[in-house]
Amino acid sequence: MITVLSGGVGGAKLALGLYHALPRGDLTAIVNTGDDFVHLGLPISPDVDTMLYTLADLNNEELGWGRRDETWTFMDVTASLGGADWFRLGDGDLALHVERARRLGRGETLSEVVAAVADAWGIHARILPMTDDRVATVVATKEHGVLPFQEYFVQHRCAPTVTQIAFEDGTTAAPAPGVVDALAGANVVVIAPSNPYLSVDPILAVPGLRTALERTNAPVVAVSPIVGGAAIKGPAAKIMGELGIEVSPAAVARHYDGLIDGFILDRLDNKLRDMITVPCLVTDTIMTSLADKERLARELLDFAADLPRKEREP
Amino acid sequence: MITVLSGGVGGAKLALGLYHALPRGDLTAIVNTGDDFVHLGLPISPDVDTMLYTLADLNNEELGWGRRDETWTFMDVTASLGGADWFRLGDGDLALHVERARRLGRGETLSEVVAAVADAWGIHARILPMTDDRVATVVATKEHGVLPFQEYFVQHRCAPTVTQIAFEDGTTAAPAPGVVDALAGANVVVIAPSNPYLSVDPILAVPGLRTALERTNAPVVAVSPIVGGAAIKGPAAKIMGELGIEVSPAAVARHYDGLIDGFILDRLDNKLRDMITVPCLVTDTIMTSLADKERLARELLDFAADLPRKEREP
Numbered sequence: 001m002i003t004v005l006s007g008g009v010g011g012a013k014l015a016l017g018l019y020h021a022l023p024r025g026d027l028t029a030i031v032n033t034g035d036d037f038v039h040l041g042l043p044i045s046p047d048v049d050t051m052l053y054t055l056a057d058l059n060n061e062e063l064g065w066g067r068r069d070e071t072w073t074f075m076d077v078t079a080s081l082g083g084a085d086w087f088r089l090g091d092g093d094l095a096l097h098v099e100r101a102r103r104l105g106r107g108e109t110l111s112e113v114v115a116a117v118a119d120a121w122g123i124h125a126r127i128l129p130m131t132d133d134r135v136a137t138v139v140a141t142k143e144h145g146v147l148p149f150q151e152y153f154v155q156h157r158c159a160p161t162v163t164q165i166a167f168e169d170g171t172t173a174a175p176a177p178g179v180v181d182a183l184a185g186a187n188v189v190v191i192a193p194s195n196p197y198l199s200v201d202p203i204l205a206v207p208g209l210r211t212a213l214e215r216t217n218a219p220v221v222a223v224s225p226i227v228g229g230a231a232i233k234g235p236a237a238k239i240m241g242e243l244g245i246e247v248s249p250a251a252v253a254r255h256y257d258g259l260i261d262g263f264i265l266d267r268l269d270n271k272l273r274d275m276i277t278v279p280c281l282v283t284d285t286i287m288t289s290l291a292d293k294e295r296l297a298r299e300l301l302d303f304a305a306d307l308p309r310k311e312r313e314p
Numbered sequence: 315m316i317t318v319l320s321g322g323v324g325g326a327k328l329a330l331g332l333y334h335a336l337p338r339g340d341l342t343a344i345v346n347t348g349d350d351f352v353h354l355g356l357p358i359s360p361d362v363d364t365m366l367y368t369l370a371d372l373n374n375e376e377l378g379w380g381r382r383d384e385t386w387t388f389m390d391v392t393a394s395l396g397g398a399d400w401f402r403l404g405d406g407d408l409a410l411h412v413e414r415a416r417r418l419g420r421g422e423t424l425s426e427v428v429a430a431v432a433d434a435w436g437i438h439a440r441i442l443p444m445t446d447d448r449v450a451t452v453v454a455t456k457e458h459g460v461l462p463f464q465e466y467f468v469q470h471r472c473a474p475t476v477t478q479i480a481f482e483d484g485t486t487a488a489p490a491p492g493v494v495d496a497l498a499g500a501n502v503v504v505i506a507p508s509n510p511y512l513s514v515d516p517i518l519a520v521p522g523l524r525t526a527l528e529r530t531n532a533p534v535v536a537v538s539p540i541v542g543g544a545a546i547k548g549p550a551a552k553i554m555g556e557l558g559i560e561v562s563p564a565a566v567a568r569h570y571d572g573l574i575d576g577f578i579l580d581r582l583d584n585k586l587r588d589m590i591t592v593p594c595l596v597t598d599t600i601m602t603s604l605a606d607k608e609r610l611a612r613e614l615l616d617f618a619a620d621l622p623r624k625e626r627e628p
Binding site: 042 | 354355356381383384385387388389390391392394395396397404405406407408409410412413415416419430431434435
């Protein structure tokens with residue numbers, strides 16, 4: 001059983017590689033919900049939805065988000081009504097949000113909704129939201145004060161200077177059902193090449209999850225989202241610069257200090273491996289094709305299997 | 315000022331004719347909301363929406379309902395999620411329902427929502443839902459017992475035999491703001507060629523509206539939805555047969571006995587004019603083109619102007 005901690009697109013790529021590399025049913029993805037928000041009255045879970053679309057082979061690779069074969073009539077008409085159109089909701093994507101709203105409205109949890117959708121789309125992995133409670137990532141910026149995540153990320157296109165990142169309601173949330181067990185009972189835990197600050201930290205902010213990760217007997221392996229001094233995708237490098245953190249895989253490995261047993265970095269950063277205190281695998285980490293994803297997943301699993309066994313108190 | 319009482323498609327055709335025949339701002343449409351229901355968690359107002367689409371020149375004439383240039387991606391994905399797809403919601407249509415849900419959710423009334431949409435789409439008529447409260451048309455059938463309207467109309471395609479029609483919560487609803495004044499203050503009131511039992515009766519069932527119609531000083535003119543022994547559209551003729559009512563314009567005129575001062579029937583039914591006790595206009599009532607609609611509207615207005623003045627107690 002392999003458990004991967006993931007945000008959206010970058011993490012979902014590795015999750016897809018693991019999904020193809022592993023026997024049916026062996027993958028569990030614990031997905032960030034700190035980006036979740038309500039838009040046009042509909043609850044949206046961007047990272048969970050990206051994971052659903054990716055594993056169901058429905059994701060839009062051209063856009064890098066949303067569904068493939070998407071149409072945009074809803075958005076056009078919403079704009080004609082004076083509605084907010086800064087967050088683009090495709091017509092097919094909307095079906096997921098309407099279905100989620102309907103199910104949450106009758107008392108189901110987000111976990112239950114996601115399980116039902118995954119089942120309807122024939123996904124043979126478990127996709128677990130990190131929590132069924134509200135944990136909202138907020139970004140303190142120099143220019144605009146504190147912004148809800150999607151306003152920072154989509155409306156302001158990550159342009160404002162980040163001074164701090166926080167997780168509202170992070171102290172009262174509980175892990176979603178199955179999440180702690182998926183960490184405790186895993187054979188390998190993977191921290192996907194997602195944004196450490198915006199995608200992985202919210203997961204670790206859910207009370208109990210950092211401890212569960214510290215205590216698992218499984219080897220924990222992180223994959224660097226930073227390659228050659230830049231982020232593969234998204235604002236990770238920009239944020240590291242703004243927070244005064246060196247933009248390097250070594251800084252990412254330090255960020256996960258005490259949590260990880262192994263680290264994977266790109267060949268481009270081979271010279272940095274000696275700055276990392278846990279065992280490293282240096283390989284090609286840019287995942288373009290499905291073959292890239294599956295190869296990295298298999299290398300990761302082999303690497304994890306070869307890591308020294310942890311010594312734990314019983 | 316002209317006020318028209320209307321259901322969906324048939325009534326909206328005449329309303330569109332009046333809209334073009336009258337000076338800007340002179341038309342008020344009081345629209346049936348007995349068909350309203352909640353679907354996939356979204357509040358839908360089929361007749362109000364048809365009126366909005368028709369007057370905004372956005373209606374789908376091929377389908378006879380919904381928006382033109384519609385796409386159906388939402389419905390396809392909803393079906394893939396196992397969601398109900400018996401009531402087809404187009405992607406553009408959905409924007410109206412999501413916007414209504416959002417506005418109702420923050421405490422606006424249906425009247426306010428409709429006014430905002432009409433304004434956004436540049437409609438220079440007042441479209442008034444008959445009530446902002448719930449009045450639900452239900453259809454008692456021989457085969458399936460009592461059915462909510464949309465289950466009868468869409469899911470069962472009007473196939474079951476109707477034994478009775480009733481309006482749930484019809485005793486506690488209040489007319490929407492402006493509705494009583496639009497009847498009292500009109501120069502002419504028109505009962506559109508909508509289904510008398512399913513579209514006009516729910517309006518008359520809203521407490522106060524039948525009385526307001528009886529008391530208005532304006533001439534009240536109804537247009538027959540029955541032509542040549544059949545309904546122009548929809549189940550009106552079938553229902554009349556099932557309820558033991560003769561399928562004829564004369565029966566429609568009798569249905570409005572005490573309410574109307576004039577009646578318009580089609581040339582095809584010329585021989586029936588002597589069976590009708592109010593003054594009649596016999597003309598072409600089938601509205602195919604916009605020119606047809608506008609011509610009928612102008613004839614109606616001329617006819618109403620020539621009707622004998624009502625004698626009322628002060």
